[in-house]
Amino acid sequence: MADLYVEEFDMINPFVIASSPATQGARNLLKSAAARPGALVLRNFGHGSGGGSYVYPSAKAMFGGSAIHSHAVGTQIKDSISTLEQYCEEVRAIKRNLDKDIKLWVSVGHYSDIVKGGDWEKEWIRQAKELTLAGADAIELHFNTPGVAVAKDRTFQYYQLVAHCTQMIKAAVPSTPVMVKLALESCDVLTSMRYAKAAGATAVGPTARWKGFVFDLDWKTTQARPGSGYGGTQATPIVCYAIAEARTNGIDLPLFAGGGVFSHTQALQILMAGSNCVQIGALACSGGVSAVKNVIRQTEAWMDSNGYPDMKSLTGDALKLFSMDKEVSDYRTACLGNRYKQTQVDAEKCIGCGHCVDVCWQDSLVLEGKVAHKLDSCIGCGYCFQVCPVGALSVDAGKILKDAYEEKNR
Template identity: 65%
Template structure:
């Protein structure tokens, strides 16, 4: 079986259960720990609980790895019974005493609302970090990802300066304690955030794609998503992957635990293959529970076995070869697929005469004859019609053609 051990984090696998309702208090942490992740982030104390989630188009889409999105829902919210640092530290001790010792426990320090409210929050954060280190936490997480945090900061002061100063502050307060900095993608330049956190000495960075959004039904009175709540989903994964690639291509090798829209092993694999050693699970942990997270871990292991990835080192960053391919290879792939598009003819028996292909052809390269699509000599091989054909009457092995170029060049 593939070895999921992550050397840079000294973790049994690359999955980090993110700070969330699933990690609120010792009871929930010990419950989600049954899925055996590499690390769990204990949620900030005094955060409040409840509220629920809204999954679109439905929860089954999330469970089965299809395209899906998540927003904060409308449900009962209650106060956090763990409302003091003393109680929070006691929760840490309970977890460390009962949880499998090979699962890391990270703890969140502070919250962006502390800064917005003002007061001596720096002193409070330093005190929290020191007490949590003494309680047995394995790492401290600075949580600068709450939806709206970057925008709120830039309206008050410089978000990047906040990241830098707080990271330096934590490194000085608890020397030897790993400082993980969870960063926003919304309302800022993710690369700059990562660079600034790295310069400040962060032991790891976690760019995470969540936004404040306004999702609503057209019959808006019955909308279940919370207006202005946190929003994310599978559509966010490519955005996070680009931030990862940009960082790695700039030569920044700070260990990373990125996240955003990770509802199946496929999204997890994409984030890791972009260059992030670890991956966060948030929504799936809250709305899928132990079984969904366990399945993701097992599915990644099976997929790695089936596709020749022996360990995490061989998987991490592997897709950078695609992003960074030479212009010669990129042109060769384009020319080869374009030629295949141009030469392929309509399979008449499969054509249902829907006219979608003709609708999207902007070069008069296809026409309808007796209710069937037919190529013309004006086809340039752009591929629009192949993408919209519902019956594969227009079909080429696009993936095989594109992959053949890499194989030809030994990549």
């Protein structure tokens, strides 16, 4: 079986159940811990009521690994914790009952504290010290709340805020890891990472969570609250780009990235882009313990089936694609383009729908009767192959690209 141990975080596997209703209070966190992730993040008290989830378009899509996620208008899950003393007791209760090989990260503060004003710095320092004494394995600074980066020009400078708070908490609890969760929204995440690193962050977690406006055309039936934590599987490529950009621009801090993980596929993509761990909060609170268990199990099975014995062999493997030598990249493109050009329409499959003609910008496809026909002027751009609904225009693009890569790297 593949070894999922993550050396950089000393975790049994790379999965982090992020701060969410699934980790709100000892009861919910311990329930989620049955999935056996590498770490769980206890939701910060004072965050406000927990969201009811809105998964679009359906639960079937979510469990199938594809979903948009936001917050719904159902009854919010209230926070029963109102004092730091109560919160620390929750931490102690968790540590007594949590499997010893699972890490407990605890979220400190909230950017709304800063907006409200007052002596928030002193309070954050107090929280970090007391929570460390209560048994937290790490402190998380949660700077990816939707809108936090947007507020930079209204209330504070986001990058300076990240640096200041990281430095402040690191000085308060120097022996405790400080995990800095970062926004992608309305900021340059590479700059954020550099500021956090310079300030002494133990790890950074670029996380996709935007203000969004999700609605049905009959908008009166729509559940989601406008502006409330929009995310989902469509965000994974953006997260992967942020990770890969960091890894190819000198960011060597451990990463715990997240965004859109509703199946093992998205989890693997985030890890292969170069993140050491992957946050899985939305699926945990919307799909429950069994959904998280399945993703962990399926990740392990996929690694076994595809020749990845451990996390070191998996993490960052796709950076070979991100930073591919131009000569190799151009050769792969040429091989695929030539195959597109050479491959003719399968007349027996063609139904004469005309989609291929509509997207041919070289005027190299014509309908002859009810069958499409390619002309010699075809350059092999491939648009027509993408739209054919019946496979009358078809090549095994994946095999062509893989063979070309292996040929160049023999």
